[in-house]
Amino acid sequence: MSRSTTQTFTCPCGQVFTGQAYEYVNVADDAHLRYVVLAGLINVSTCPNCGRRAAVSIPFVYSDPAYNLLAYVHPRADAPEDARLLILEKLRDVYMDASKLQHEQQDKNGESNGNNGGRVVSLSASEAKDMPPLKVVFGMDQLGELINNELSQEDRLGRLALSTQSRSEAERGQFHDITRKLATEMGCCIEVEDLPDEYTVWLYGSRRQVGALMRELATRG
Template sequence: MSRSTTHTFTCPCGEVFSSSIYEYVNVAKDAGLRYTVLAGLLNVSVCPNCGGKAAISTPFIYSDPAHNLLAYVHPRGDAPQEARLLILENLRSAYENVEALLVARDGADGAGDHIATLSPRQAQDLPPLQVVFGLDQLSELISGVLTPEERLGKLALSTQSRNDAERSQFYSIARKLASEMDCSVEVESLPDEYVVWLYGSRRQIGALMRELAPGG
């Protein structure tokens, strides 16, 4: 499953809040995260008070076993060549040793004290590790292995209400829809309009649009 850590942030507006930062993304277990990545929202903290956003530049691993995709993602697309070469060399060394780190073995006392969870065959079947620099490059890589119906689709739901309670209720309904459809959510709060964006596969978004259509 995916792994994240919780960080506390202080917004320029003065609001203090917590946000999850992902170190490992496994879309086999968290399908909606694929579209969080494609929408450019992964590791982006959003202030609940003013809506201000800040991207957190931290490397992470992206895994999509169904499409045989495993990637180390460096957040900086403009990383200098020297830094790229060093990262590649370090990752190559680590990946060559992955079997020794992951293969399960019995303890010397025969009690079955496993140090890891993969068999030698499973370790050999790991997809080749790709290294990408920047989320744009990762998005291109992901889109390249998806079918047209799996690629990113988006839908905007909006209300012109300025009432905070009504906006909150609208957001809750949108989040419930997103959760049922394995979609990601982004809020755009404007003085005269409140917009909730839903990001998911084109298939999911199309089904949701048909469901919301009059007489659907």
């Protein structure tokens, strides 16, 4: 299961709002998060008052078992070399501890707790055995490249913009509800651009999903 915390932001416009910050992204349980990541929207929140984006610059773990991907993602693509080496060294130790834990669990019929520096680690034997090689990436562009290398053309990111020029808050709200329902039905995620002259909802998903959504909209006329 993916794990996130709630962050509070204060926008330059004065608006205070909250948003999610993921520490662990598990695509097996939340398939749409693959496309949230590819769209560059993970750990990004939008001010409901002025539309400014606020990003939480924290490391997170990306897990996509369908493609045997497990990555530690450092948000800074420009992280200095000494910082990169320190991160790699620490992660190597953690990964080796997890691998050792596998053998301990097997000796105890799959039920064991390992201790690493005062932190208790609990892994099932099957989880430890099936854990893919850990990759370390710096910046979202590098993560996107890693994911796209595993995806077919049909499974890569697709996007569709639906918009209205109505200035009515009620009509915009209704438009948002309709597009959100469509996105849920097709397994897509959405992002809103709320401008004075135009209200746009972007839908993100696989090219296959977006194509199916376009056909569905054409059918509805």
